[in-house]
Amino acid sequence: xxxxxxxxxxxxxxxxxxxxxxxxxxxxxxxxxxxxxxxxxxxxxxxxxxxxxxxxxxxxxxxxxxxxxxxxxxxxxxxxxxxxxxxxxxxxxxxxxxxxxxxxxxxxxxxxxxxxxxxxxxxxxxxxxxxxxxxxxxxxxxxxxxxxxxxxxxxxxxxxxxxxxxxxxxxxxxxxxxxxxxxxxxxxxxxxxxxxxxxxxxxxxxxxxxxxxxxxxxxxxxxxxxxxxxxxxxxxxxxxxxxxxxxxxxxxxxxxxxxxxxxxxxxxxxxxxxxxxxxxxxxxx
Amino acid sequence: xxxxxxxxxxxxxxxxxxxxxxxxxxxxxxxxxxxxxxxxxxxxxxxxxxxxxxxxxxxxxxxxxxxxxxxxxxxxxxxxxxxxxxxxxxxxxxxxxxxxxxxxxxxxxxxxxxxxxxxxxxxxxxxxxxxxxxxxxxxxxxxxxxxxxxxxxxxxxxxxxxxxxxxxxxxxxxxxxxxxxxxxxxxxxxxxxxxxxxxxxxxxxxxxxxxxxxxxxxxxxxxxxxxxxxxxxxxxxxxxxxxxxxxxxxxxxxxxxxxxxxxxxxxxxxxxxxxxxxxxxxxxx
DNA sequence: GCCATCAGTATAGTCCATATACAGTTCCCG
DNA sequence: CGGGAACTGTATATGGACTATACTGATGGC
Numbered sequence: 001x002x003x004x005x006x007x008x009x010x011x012x013x014x015x016x017x018x019x020x021x022x023x024x025x026x027x028x029x030x031x032x033x034x035x036x037x038x039x040x041x042x043x044x045x046x047x048x049x050x051x052x053x054x055x056x057x058x059x060x061x062x063x064x065x066x067x068x069x070x071x072x073x074x075x076x077x078x079x080x081x082x083x084x085x086x087x088x089x090x091x092x093x094x095x096x097x098x099x100x101x102x103x104x105x106x107x108x109x110x111x112x113x114x115x116x117x118x119x120x121x122x123x124x125x126x127x128x129x130x131x132x133x134x135x136x137x138x139x140x141x142x143x144x145x146x147x148x149x150x151x152x153x154x155x156x157x158x159x160x161x162x163x164x165x166x167x168x169x170x171x172x173x174x175x176x177x178x179x180x181x182x183x184x185x186x187x188x189x190x191x192x193x194x195x196x197x198x199x200x201x202x203x204x205x206x207x208x209x210x211x212x213x214x215x216x217x218x219x220x221x222x223x224x225x226x227x228x229x230x231x232x233x234x235x236x237x238x239x240x241x242x243x244x245x246x247x248x249x250x251x252x253x254x255x256x257x258x259x260x261x262x263x264x265x266x267x268x269x270x271x272x273x274x275x276x277x278x279x280x281x282x283x284x285x
Numbered sequence: 286x287x288x289x290x291x292x293x294x295x296x297x298x299x300x301x302x303x304x305x306x307x308x309x310x311x312x313x314x315x316x317x318x319x320x321x322x323x324x325x326x327x328x329x330x331x332x333x334x335x336x337x338x339x340x341x342x343x344x345x346x347x348x349x350x351x352x353x354x355x356x357x358x359x360x361x362x363x364x365x366x367x368x369x370x371x372x373x374x375x376x377x378x379x380x381x382x383x384x385x386x387x388x389x390x391x392x393x394x395x396x397x398x399x400x401x402x403x404x405x406x407x408x409x410x411x412x413x414x415x416x417x418x419x420x421x422x423x424x425x426x427x428x429x430x431x432x433x434x435x436x437x438x439x440x441x442x443x444x445x446x447x448x449x450x451x452x453x454x455x456x457x458x459x460x461x462x463x464x465x466x467x468x469x470x471x472x473x474x475x476x477x478x479x480x481x482x483x484x485x486x487x488x489x490x491x492x493x494x495x496x497x498x499x500x501x502x503x504x505x506x507x508x509x510x511x512x513x514x515x516x517x518x519x520x521x522x523x524x525x526x527x528x529x530x531x532x533x534x535x536x537x538x539x540x541x542x543x544x545x546x547x548x549x550x551x552x553x554x555x556x557x558x559x560x561x562x563x564x565x566x567x568x569x570x
Numbered sequence: 571g572c573c574a575t576c577a578g579t580a581t582a583g584t585c586c587a588t589a590t591a592c593a594g595t596t597c598c599c600g
Numbered sequence: 601c602g603g604g605a606a607c608t609g610t611a612t613a614t615g616g617a618c619t620a621t622a623c624t625g626a627t628g629g630c
Binding site (some may be wrong): 035140155156162165170172187188192196201204210212214217237239270272277 | 288320321322326425434436437438439440441445446447448450453454457463464465467468471472473474476477478479480481482483484487489490494495496497499502503505506507511512513514515518521523524538546548550551552553554555556557558559560561562
Binding site (some may be wrong): 046050051052053054055056057087090092093096 | 571574575576577578579580581
C-alpha cells in the first residue's frame, strides 16, 4: 500500500484550489482547504481520461523531493521555492498537488515514517518485539532527523497509524487492559521520539561549530555549589562524548542503526516493570 | 537567581549588533552573533553610568512578552513585529536586547521552564520524588504548550540545567552507575516531553475545529483487515475521549495539573523496573 | 468543433527577519 | 563646561517566505 502512484492527485478526491476566478468567494472551504487527515488519506488517481493536460508531477514526487531537501539541509531548507526549483517548475505549480505547505510537511512526516517493521517474524517474546519496534522507530528518526523538528499536528497518517497498529498488536495479548495498552503504546512512542530529539540535539552540538558540546557548556557554568550532581558527573567524565555514541549516520540509509544506549537502558527497565505488572496481575487472578 | 533584572543587557557581555556602519565587515562574528549558550547565560546589568540613553526595555521584558504571545496564540504568532507592537516599539529595537529571533525562542523556552520543584521536601522515597519531578515538568508543558513545538537546539539554559540537576540529585544515591543515571534522566526527560507533545496534539484535535479527533479519524479509516488491533480498541471505545483527560488548562497558571494517565502508567512501570534493577544489583553485591 | 476542465505560470500582496545607516541622548573626561 | 564616545531607538531597504488571483494553453468528451 505504498504511494507509488504516478498520478495520484488529491484534487480529485477533495478539491484544492478555487476553480475559476470568476466565481464568488463563498466556495472557499472553512479551513482553507482539506483537512490534514483528508489529505493524508487521499487516494486514487484522477479518473483516466478527463479533460485537460496530463499533470507533470505527482503528490508523491513533490513529497519525496521535499524529503530529499530536508534530509540534505534540514527542515528549514524546505520551502515551496526550493522544492519547485528541484522539480523545475514554478512554486505556484506545487499547489496543484499540495494544498499548502503545512499539508506538505505532514505528508513528508507520514511518508518518511515508512512502513513499520514486520514483527511477527521476530523470534522471542513480546519484549523482544517491543524492543525491535522501538529500535526501528529510532532508526527512522536517525534516517530523517528533521522529523523531530517538523511541525506535525496529529499522528493520523496511514503510515503513522500502521506503526501504532504494529505496536498495539505486539501488546495485545500480554495481559494488559485496553487502556493500559494504549497508554503504554503512547508512552513508548513519546519516549522514543522525545529521547531521539534530545539525542540528535546533543549530537548536533558535538558536531556543528556554532553550537557548544554539552560537556563544554557544563564546564563553563556548572559550579559545584549550584549544580553539585552535574558537577560531579562532569568531573567523572560522564558527559564526555563516548566516541560515536551520538553519531548521526550520514544519508538517509540508516536502516540498521543501533539503538542508542540511553534509550536502551530506559526501555529495558520499562519492559521489566511491565513484566512484573502483568505477572502480578496473572497471579492475583 | 531569577532574571528579574531591570536592565540586563546582553550586549555588554557579548556584543550584538555591528557598531557604526562605516566599519569594515570583518568585525562580524562567525556565527552571526553570540552562541545560544552565551546568550542564555548572559549576566549582569550594564555597568551603571555608561554613556548613552537608558534602555527602555530589558531582555527579560522582551522574553516575557514573547511568552505571553505564545501562551495566547501559539508559537507561530510570535514574530518580532508582534512582540514589538506589544511593547510599543519598532521591531528593530528588539535587536538591542536579543541577537536574533532564534535566540529569543531559546530564551523563551528556558524562561518558561522556570525553576524546578524543590524535591528535598517531598516525603517518601526516590520513586515519589521522580514522579513529582515528572509531574512538575508535565505541568510546565501544560502551562506553555508551545514549548513542545518551539525549535530549541540544546538544553543548556540555566533553568534547563537546574531541572536536569534536580532530577539527577534524586537519582544520585539509589544504586545506579553514573551512566545509568544520565541515561535514565535523559529518558525521563524525553519521555515526558514526547508524551506531552502527543497528548497536547490529541487534545488540540479534540478541541479545534479544523482538526479531527483521533477516534473519529480511526472510525473513518481503520478497517479491521488493515488495522485489526486499532479497530478492536476503537470498537471497545478506548479512544473515546475520557471526559477531560486531555484538557489543556486555560492560561499559564497550570501549576497543580494532574499527571496525565498515559504518562503515569508508563512512569510507574519504569520506576518499578528500576527498583528491580537496583535491588538485583544490591543483592549481587 | 465547441467547451468544460485542468496544468502550469505570472503577478502581486502580505508578512517575516534583519542589515544598514542615522538621529538623538547620555555620561565621561579633559 | 564642552567635546566626543557610547548607546538607544528608528527609518529604510533587501531578500525571502507563503499563497490569492488571474491568466494562457492544452486536452478530451460530446
